[in-house]
Amino acid sequence: MNIREWPVNERPREKLLHKGAGSLSDAELLAVFLGSGVRGCNVLELARGLLAKFGGLRQLLDADRESFLAELGLGPVRYSQLQALLEIGRRNLETSIDREAAMENPAAVRRYLKSMLRHEPSEVFGCLFLDSKHRPLAFEILFRGTIDRANIYPREVVRRSLLHNAAALILCHNHPSGSCEPSQDDVHMTLSLKRGLALIDVRVLDHVIIGDGEPLSMVEHGWMAG
Structure with missing residues (x-):
């Protein structure tokens, strides 16, 4: 089923906006990042498949470029976006400890x-x-x-x-x-x-x-x- 056909409060992006990011599962958070699925697979199914393939969210985030790009639904744009997000997180933490x-x-x-x-x-x-x-x-x-x-x-x-x-x-x-x-x-x-x-x-x-x-x-x- 296309994710647009789901009840609004079950869609990952809408759930995040309504309840906050902490309410989402790993698969739902990854689905929000991915934004869209691939032919025959909605974005949440894609996210669940990727987590299963890599062994979890941490392993996916730590994957090297070659392994990441080899997966269907991923590519250089998403790899670059993910690396940028991870670096933003690191710099935010660094800034938080610089202030005190x-x-x-x-x-x-x-x-x-x-x-x-x-x-x-x-x-x-x-x-x-x-x-x-x-x-x-x-x-x-x-x-x-x-x-x-x-x-x-x-x-x-x-x-x-x-x-x-x-x-x-x-x-x-x-x-x-x-x-x-x-x-x-x-x-x-x-x-x-x-x-x-x-x-x-x-x-x-x-x-x-x-x-x-x-x-x-x-x-x-x-x-x-x-």
């Missing part, structure tokens, strides 16, 4: 860090450098590794902290496996960096681990004491 001290809005900081790392296919390690009032100075990915490990060099973290004249920082890395649980190596490395950076008067405020679901704060779980 990072630790006054830890949820926004974690969302920003997740937006920067969640698409990485291998493990990466980054730092959000902060001034004396905990306002962001810069974000950098410092090390890239394999699917389950990235070698961290404390000297480089110290060097970049001095370069940015940082007074504090928030460490972060991703787990491509999806689990946010820190390993013993993660805990030991964090404590080692915390002690080393203290020698140059740079505080490590947190270490955020990015996986599936909500990012994990090591300081909130008590793994940074010591």
Whole structure:
């Protein structure tokens, strides 16, 4: 059935306008983005098929250009639009944490860090450098590794902290496996960096681990004491 023949309150776009974007399913949100279906398949059916093919919304958003363009109903225009939307989201999150001290809005900081790392296919390690009032100075990915490990060099973290004249920082890395649980190596490395950076008067405020679901704060779980 053509989606125009559906009851008005069941059409994704009208539902969004009436109830808000949060009321839509992943398929309905994707249908609003796509705008139209293909021959023999309305837009919601197309959206459901794409989610099934890729394994979910996250996997679709993280798909490389070649995989995306290979699917019926997608193309360079939609790929460009999607990448622009994702970048708008990242910049919006970055702006939201620029306006205030990072630790006054830890949820926004974690969302920003997740937006920067969640698409990485291998493990990466980054730092959000902060001034004396905990306002962001810069974000950098410092090390890239394999699917389950990235070698961290404390000297480089110290060097970049001095370069940015940082007074504090928030460490972060991703787990491509999806689990946010820190390993013993993660805990030991964090404590080692915390002690080393203290020698140059740079505080490590947190270490955020990015996986599936909500990012994990090591300081909130008590793994940074010591």
